[in-house]
Amino acid sequence: MDTNSFRPQMAAALDPRTRALTEEREVLGPAYRLFYRKPVHLVTGRGSHLWDADGVEYLDVYNNVASVGHCHPRVVEALSKQAASLNTHTRYLHENVLRYAEDILSTMPDELDRVMFQCTGSEANDLAVRVAQAYTGGEGVIVTAEAYHGNSDLTSKLSPALGTAQTLGLTMRMIPTPDTYRVAIDGRPAAACSPEEFGAWMAGEVRRAVADMERHGIRFAALLADSIFSSDGVYPDPVGYLKPVIDAVHELGGVWIADEVQPGFTRTGDSFWGFGRQGIVPDLVTSGKPMANGLPTSMMAARHEVLEPFASSIPYFNTFGGNPVCMAAAQAVLDVMRDEDTMGNAKRVGAIFRQAVSGLMDAHPCIGDVRGAGLYIGCEIVKPGTKEPDQATALDILETLRSHRILTSVCGRYGNILKLRPPLVFSESDVDWFMDGFSATLKELGL
Template identity: 50%
Template structure:
């Protein structure tokens, strides 16, 4: 095990932007425009990454407990080697015969239930979800889409209309209905969520819109992380199918072993989706993603249209993604997510018993959420102060949920129990100081 580069003593961050970083912020605003956002009150200037660590120009190490895209750790040597070797040999698309993409497709599909037997490759999760919308419309003849209130499914024009978390500047499409996420604190999540899906179906039909797709992140990460009890998604999937629509499991965030219970978040619910979208964790951040599909779903689309993506599924993407799968399997990262995640959750729950700022703790493997509260009520400002205080302690996380009061913790899958102890120690120190 590589020794943690951060010593045990509490170390504050810079506290204020240096002249180089201040100039970079000004330059960024001038060049990239007003729509881009930076994390933290004092933005972090990063120059390299390794494993669970990110480094600034002075060599200071930051513990990364946020970036799930680097699923098997930043700059994993086996992934980098596979990427470089293939890039030095051949980099071309899927309209030529090449064994790499076929070998990867076979290996990837072996991790899915047998009915999910086709895969189409894209560059991003946004593209995968955009493609899913096209297939659903062709297969069902409908256009209606159901998502949750604070869902995020991507940034193409079609999926941005299905992503309420992007804010009021990106309004939902007239064919989209948003429903509450399945929060077990509100009652039986299986019954409640299915009832909300049915109500959305009924409303679509009242407006002459045929339902096409129920689209959910299977851990509801942007809604605040709702994972328990396992099995609650099955009635909702049955409801949309009874209405002639399809069920899409968005696995961009929970997929590839993140939950610790299985490779895919939907597996915890005993339901087989009609489509499963995958994102850049597939390639440890390399732009490779995909859509796994039941053959009958693509039959209508495939008979009338061709699919082509210049970069999706190219030879370098296939080699990189294959290396990621090998690392997950060979290094036991699914098991690590279960073991380390359980220890991490227990540590957060222990802290919550001593600090009123920590409310409900929710988790599935190495995906954890902690509500930040004051007098038991959601406190967005306090959550922001805590996120920034952790950044000053060189721990990187973010906040999520419709009220912005939920800490979002999803480190690379190589995160260890020692890393979790370090996080908990820093968090305890900050909480004792008060917020």
């Protein structure tokens, strides 16, 4: 997560105004990070486009927070209208939270029939882990090798993507990333295996992790994972491979917490929720950033029987989780997603986008793999002729794309995978802009 970052030693190359702003950020402390060697000073946005302080227009190919596009007028109107009336918490009655709760649950399988609201994805995952532990009586949580699930004390210890300086939980166990590009099963590349075979491999990793927990006196509680393994490097396929994994989780006495912050809300184009692509029903679902187009809103949905042991014994209160303004914005987002068919757009434009990027592979052997679902694409940058990750080249590509006014970033263990995750209103003309800039970038860098 610290790969595409500005460092203070880069300040000498900046223009005076940008340099002054970076220096003023010292008041925020050293933990914050800026993107790019030359940070971008953004002041306004609309749809999938952004403008900087000089009026220069950029293409946003990274922002899933503004899920229905920056400053969508219906969302702005809904939150403004409610803010002018009342904003308080859920210990008073209000229709907004009830209307939205019913509506968001209507997008999920019937088994998921309870929902609680928070302000951040970290809070949602924190609560979900506590609920899972209360239900199972265990403590142990399994995550993948490059997972990110939040920055609370609990969730940061379940987030290896934060880096080696982050202390990980003693009751946490990691399993390998379901890397269909590099994993070999019985000597065969994963891409040549059936969903059942790939799922059996991953289920075996879960069993090994739980066996290790048991050797250390730890009882298994949950697998916490998003259904396309976003931070690990974007691995959505093969469809169906997660079923044997979740079957193993249940057999071993645990539950699956589906972290849907990134794959949910029509992102994959195949279903409203990322887990829907895999044809399975989680025990708990969390989401956050896309819900209210940037307002601090998150949720945890649950099967009632899973929630009951926690909820019947511990009162839960989150001051502004589910507040009327955020619920009004979230409802507007949900209405826009239906009325503007963001799922259909993600499927149609995402397929065009992925095919266009894949079409560059033969001419540019630095592109080792292109994978994704809907408007979530991972483009793996490698040393030509190998599968060796090439982080340095990936970062040079990012910086050159920035010079073409295209904003994105990287993910994965080695920081070599271009993470192409634009707002859901991304259009065919936006694909054209990206491809023109990406092709020019590869040419300029001699790739």
